[in-house]
Amino acid sequence: MAPEVLMELVGVWKTYRMGEVEVPALKPTDLKVYRGEILVILGPSGSGKSTLLNLMGGIDQPSGGRLLYEGQDLSKVGDNRLTAYRRHHVGFIFQFFDLISNLTVTENVALGAEIAGRRGAFAPILENLGLAGKEGNFPSQLSGGEQQRVAIARALAKEPDLMLCDEPTGSLDFRTGLLVLQLLHRASREMGKTVVIITHNTPIGKMGDRVLYMRDGVIDRIETNESPLDPLLISW
Numbered sequence: 001m002a003p004e005v006l007m008e009l010v011g012v013w014k015t016y017r018m019g020e021v022e023v024p025a026l027k028p029t030d031l032k033v034y035r036g037e038i039l040v041i042l043g044p045s046g047s048g049k050s051t052l053l054n055l056m057g058g059i060d061q062p063s064g065g066r067l068l069y070e071g072q073d074l075s076k077v078g079d080n081r082l083t084a085y086r087r088h089h090v091g092f093i094f095q096f097f098d099l100i101s102n103l104t105v106t107e108n109v110a111l112g113a114e115i116a117g118r119r120g121a122f123a124p125i126l127e128n129l130g131l132a133g134k135e136g137n138f139p140s141q142l143s144g145g146e147q148q149r150v151a152i153a154r155a156l157a158k159e160p161d162l163m164l165c166d167e168p169t170g171s172l173d174f175r176t177g178l179l180v181l182q183l184l185h186r187a188s189r190e191m192g193k194t195v196v197i198i199t200h201n202t203p204i205g206k207m208g209d210r211v212l213y214m215r216d217g218v219i220d221r222i223e224t225n226e227s228p229l230d231p232l233l234i235s236w
């Protein structure tokens with residue numbers, strides 16, 4: 001069966017203006033992202049990885065080109081529709097997380113789910129992330145790694161179709177990073193979620209169905225993994 005296209009970029013480009021200077025962060029780019037796949041994005045610092053991810057997530061608007069999500073052109077919709085897209089379809093996992101300081105762990109995660117209109121139980125998610133027993137803590141009563149895991153739980157509790165992860169293991173120790181990758185792996189394999197991961201850790205590419213290499217604002221190449229690995233079999 002042919003893979004289903006979830007998102008398609010057609011000639012999408014992004015230039016940032018810094019005073020007089022224009023920075024071509026992403027040159028015209030074509031890309032198809034398939035439903036349920038794990039797509040790992042690698043490339044040197046400044047090559048346009050985050051720009052690409054932010055455009056996919058509707059955090060930023062392209063300077064030109066068409067960005068189709070389930071066939072709908074996001075580059076043409078207004079702010080309200082873009083906010084609705086982010087709210088209902090996208091889960092973001094960033095290295096820097098913004099938990100709400102006067103809400104507990106459970107409340108922060110519940111907020112993520114409620115905003116997206118989800119009512120699923122998230123106790124298993126917290127347990128999976130090693131946060132059982134911390135449900136009533138406020139962010140200031142957690143370590144950095146624990147706060148990162150709460151942010152991940154919040155993204156997972158939304159049950160988004162598309163999970164966009166920028167250095168999801170960046171600030172975590174190896175064991176916790178592995179837990180996160182296992183959850184993302186399961187989200188793809190068991191729940192059919194589409195997972196896009198930016199990383200500087202090349203070995204993480206082995207868990208991807210495809211690995212996309214960025215260079216100077218262009219996609220240098222895309223490699224398909226015939227046998228993507230379970231994160232348990234990867235070390236970095």
Ligand SMILES: Nc1ncnc2c1ncn2[C@@H]1O[C@H](COP(=O)(O)OP(=O)(O)OP(=O)(O)O)[C@@H](O)[C@H]1O
Pocket residue numbers: 016017018023024025043044045046047048049050051052
């Ligand atoms: N908001 C912005 N304003 C101006 N320039 C920007 C902005 N965001 C990114 N850039 C520039 O666009 C280029 C691509 O940046 P981007 O963050 O996409 O790279 P990256 O591959 O994700 O890098 P890193 O691995 O360091 O996170 C860089 O030259 C960067 O300086």
